[in-house]
Amino acid sequence: MTSETPLGARAPGKLLLLGEYAVLFGAPALVTAVDRYAEARFTDDVDERPRAPEPAQAVAAVEALHGTLGRGLRTDVSALRTGTMKLGLGSSAAATAAAAYAAFQAVGVTPAPRALFDLADAAHRAVQPGGSGVDVAASSYGGTLRFSREGDVVHIEPVALPSGLVVRVVFTGRESSTPAMLASMRAFEASSPDRFAAARDALVTEARRASRPVASPAAFVEAAGAYGDALRAFGEVVGIPIVEDAALAIDRLARANGGRAKPSGAGGGDVSVAFFAGADEASRFDLAAEREGLMTLALAVDARGPHLVFG
Structure with a gap:
């Protein structure tokens, strides 16, 4: 494998800054991506898929749209943990976004952030229906976002934190x-x-x-x-x-x-x-x-x- 051939993809974890719980009821939340990444790595076993249900669902959704990947894929969220404990940085959302991004790339598609979010969010909600999707947004976009959701209407706006914070x-x-x-x-x-x-x-x-x-x-x-x-x-x-x-x-x-x-x-x-x-x-x-x-x-x-x- 040459240096020009991708090994896979990464998507960032998240840190919710403001709006916890209230975001479930239509209020805005501020969320930022952090430099701890979930990885989705290609493998030679064309039938290999992520074990976790959320990223597996995302890969299946990409294949339903664009056909089989022709490559295997596995995910790794160890950077979002300390030892055996999770840190609360949105590891399942990050793994879902990473797997979706890698799967899109495997079929020759570079998704826009909103397209990636829509697919990854649907996959994540199919397994964990109670969340707002704010963590998936951070992992799909990166940067810092103002996020709100009322029913099926989702607003995502990139924002800047105050200088000096x-x-x-x-x-x-x-x-x-x-x-x-x-x-x-x-x-x-x-x-x-x-x-x-x-x-x-x-x-x-x-x-x-x-x-x-x-x-x-x-x-x-x-x-x-x-x-x-x-x-x-x-x-x-x-x-x-x-x-x-x-x-x-x-x-x-x-x-x-x-x-x-x-x-x-x-x-x-x-x-x-x-x-x-x-x-x-x-x-x-x-x-x-x-x-x-x-x-x-x-x-x-x-x-x-x-x-x-x-x-």
């Missing part, structure tokens, strides 16, 4: 199950519809406020902190530990050093994201986090979208 990502030390958190939320919705509606509407209002474009990094930090507080209030009403003890401790440490932190994604574990208006504040946080024994992940945000991998 510094982002840190901290692993809470435990995995979280997004399907389990969503199931608990839906159970509360069924048992207490009026209380749920009030809590939902308050969160949606805060998500709309927080996701408005701002030029100042300090304004973004303030908005992120307010949304983290709203997430905590929503979780307390609904009875799910979105902002659990580790996330609270990370936020306290961020506040002590001039920033704010909140869970990224469903919460209850996985990662928290901390925001700072400048490098000095972030550096102080880094030192404090090291003293506390916290696991800060080396991640870059606004990362490149899907692309081919060469030897």
